[in-house]
């Protein structure tokens with residue numbers, strides 16, 4: 065544990081550095097996965113095997129399958 069007003073020990077310093085390096089790596093991996101999914105959709109490639117229901121990007125997706133699903137849902141809502 066870090067002591068108030070005292071210089072951290074080597075172990076505390078290494079633990080802190082490791083913590084932030086791990087957090088940074090997790091953020092980088094999450095960001096790259098998000099960017100890859102976004103790029104695939106922009107290229108017209110479905111990221112969820114064509115299963116729009118429950119797809120995390122359904123609302124933003126402009127692929128033909130998603131547009132068709134949205135049209136069906138709109139028709140069903142109108143009835």
Ligand code: SF4
Nearest residue numbers: 110112115116119125
């Ligand atoms: S919303 Fe549908 S078409 Fe778009 S990525 Fe998801 S599953 Fe594929």
